[in-house]
Amino acid sequence: MLNRLVRWSRIKSPWILHLNSGACNACDIEIVAALTPRFDVERFGVLLKATPRHADVIIATGPVTRQIKDRIIRIYDQTPDPKFVIAVGACAMSGCVYRGAYNIMGGIDQVIPVNVYVPGCPARPDAILDGVVKLLGKL
Amino acid sequence: MAVLKDLLYLIVYPGIIFLFVYSTFCEWFDRKVYARLQNRMGPTHTGRWGILQPVADFFKLMAKEDIVPDKADKTLFNLLPIFGLAIVATAGLLLPLWHYNPAKAGFNSFTGDVIVVLYLLSLPTLIFFLAGWSSTNLFSTIGGTRVLTMLFGYEVPLFMAVLSPAILANSWRLVEIAAFYQKKPLLILPNLLGLVIAIICVQAKLERTPFDIPHAETEIVGGTFTEYSGKKLAFFRLMTDIEMVVSSGLVAAVFLGGFPGGLWLGLLNFVVKTLIVIFFLSLIRALTSRIRVDQVVSFAWKYLAPLAVLQLLIVILIKGLLL
Amino acid sequence: MNDLEIIEKTKSLLGDKIVEIANPAVRRIFIKVEPQNLVPVVGGLKKNLNFTYLAAVSGVDLGESFEILYHFGHNNGSLTVRTQIPRANPHIESICSVIPGAILYERELQDMFGIVVDHLPDPRPLVLPDGWPAGDFPLRKDWKFERPEEIIPGGKK
């Protein structure tokens, strides 16, 4: 019974943290666009939170640069369990056009475990929403 | 029998269970109004019209990992949320709801309970400050200082604004003030200025836009709550919600004539009147932008405090000349 | 002021310090100077011809030498001052004394090419990420980067 309550509340209230690891801004503005009236993720209980301590889902964009690698790991550690990571956009998945550049480590999954990948360059807000919903379905 | 009644009062209505249910409802109402004013839908998929959204948030946070920073003062860090919750819930008990007898004083209604409620409602501010300070995060610390700085601004106008209806009613007891205005509803009108001041001050007390400076997201991340997670954050959120209910209940009791009509009608009165106040709070939140902490203080002392004094003068004149 | 007037004025004012003036396209002027004349030329351009806005500083690896280009913007087009320094002794004088806004570009230059900019007001090493190996300058032509093997989570080993 309690488990069911907790599971229900987790599905209904995913709070997201937006983590930019060196993206080109395109995915970022699409994530922000997902909060705005046309897409309005708050319908599903999603709130954009400022600090990793409050977040459940980390939405990561962009390829991982060498400089930010440690910070990403730190932010991941700061997030309380249970936590999930969604990699949004081609860069966060593999590095996209920047694959092979000297300052790029590759996709987010080279640094922290990823639960859901959302492809696209950039991913549309609808796709990002779909990714969040798919993640919740996996719970 | 009286003990049973008091227990019922403490636990069910208007004690902790009622406060929990009603404050989550108020948070939903606030979020929904806020979202509608922004052309959005607000929560829709949790329960009917998303009404269970704050409940889901609460239980999710309760089930999350609880992190205490190494550097933080552990005792304070752990105890503060519970203290805060207890304080605002106690304040909630003093609201003049159903089993009051203006003629007889009890543990929850006595001469001077207005002052006690006001005092209990100031304590959360200190709790916020201590919370920010004890977590030793720089952002929290800045948030804590801002909490205190703001306290200097809004507290005095709020006290003065609440004072004027009390002077007019010639009582320091919530139930008597409410009864006075129920008898003479026209006398609510001279207090309108005080009502506006009180709503603005309550907005500042609740740290909502334009006064959400202590946890201004874009400046100092989560402000006082930056380091709080899991259960403690859930308690703090609940505490803020209950504080919202209690302070709007206080405003409604003092300025809008209380909640007459016994158990059911009284409840209806309570819900309608607090929701009106909360609606105005949401309206202010949606229609203004955040101001700086120095602007808050100068605004409070240059406009709110003189206006509150003016309100006092009006009330004293009316009392001297007409009553 | 059109291109011809700018060229005329530059020639008459700074003619002794300039090696070459080219005007390959409309509103594009390229001036070549010796490295030691760089600061006076930039100063003269700023003072007399109102080239106050430095758009960028580019470096190019030419093999034996480095070429440094200072792109200036103007209400009437763009002017580029170019100079070459030998690869063996890559030193150049900072123009921050004339144009304070140049600092970022010159620090970038230090970082990417290993060119030493003398008299920079803020000469902190402008290395890429923390812990970037010293002596690696990514934009030099002889610097190659090999992408390390990636681990694919859940993929074949």
Added chain:
Amino acid sequence: MKFTIPIGPQHPALKEPISLRMTVEGEVIQDADIRLGYNHRGLEKLAEERTWIQNIYLTERICGICSHSHATCYVQGVEKLMELNPPKRGLYIRTLVAELERIHSHLLWLGVAGHEAGFDSFFMYTWRDREVVMDLLEMISGNRVHYAINAIGGVRRDIDEMQRKKILDGLEILKTRTEYYFKIGANEPTFVGRLAGVGYLSKEKAVDLCAVGPMARASDLPQDVRKDDPYAVYDEVPFDVCTADTCDVLGRTVVRIKELFESYKICEFLMKNLPPGDIAVKAPTRAKPNEVVSRYEAPRGENTHYIKSNGTNKPERLKVRAPTLANYPATVEMLKNGFIADIPLIFAAIDPCICCAERTVNIVNARTGEEKILRFDELRALAEERFKKMPPKRNAVWPF
């Protein structure tokens, strides 16, 4: 009593990673230090390994907000190197996309400014209307953000009659909405009070520190590449350079709102005078050894690309200078003596596009000052001291 607060690399005011370290005394900033490098991807090195055509898509991904700017700047340079003359219709469409992008970027900025000032309703409203221009861009190019409309020698997609009508309709909607925002901005005292007097940058400093774009224009420097060095079809289009003389965040807001109106005008002109004909010419795969400086007025200021070719199908050198980088020295100047509460506003006012600025550049911070744990009495003293300080400007009015 001083202490240092770190802002970033992960901070809600910054949607992108950058690290600012502020030395503050009370709420007043004494010194600021910027550390870039979190977003450095090494694009200039990559560009040397790719062909001319591949590089269009690479430069497009320098930045998501001004993707068309970098791609156009690059393509214009390459067209000069290859001695191509793109047909008029192609240039018109390219300019149209550029102006629509400016509209989208400025609306986005307005929303972000509202958000940073804690005015979330304003943010929601501007972003709702931004979807109109996003739809237009999607209709023209097929994508919401990276338009990929540029090709060397022209554009890739044509506009038909129906699309032309839709664009004109969309512009009508946007125009009325922008006028409405103008009114909101002027009539919301908390908003104006929050913006006025913040982030002062004098004209002399703006010249010295080479500020560009709306930053320079708000400091009364009429500097606009579209007028100074017309590219594409800007020499045929009537428009004005918008300036303000208040030198603060309010001025920058006003400049951007004015530019929105100019952009609507330009788009309307382009749509009403769209010439018939081809949209592109065929481009060779190689360019003769040469060099070119290409300038472009992006929404944030001037883009400068320096392209050098060596006769092969790859560039010898591609130097990208994004407007945000040019504005950093000025930003540090503006942050000094501001309030903590103003950091996001000042920083947002340059419309930072860190990803643009950071392909290659690093500013190393001096990790000065230890992070102290504050004592209770110190804090109280701080709070009291702060309480005595006066706000810098009151009774601000909208400058129209």
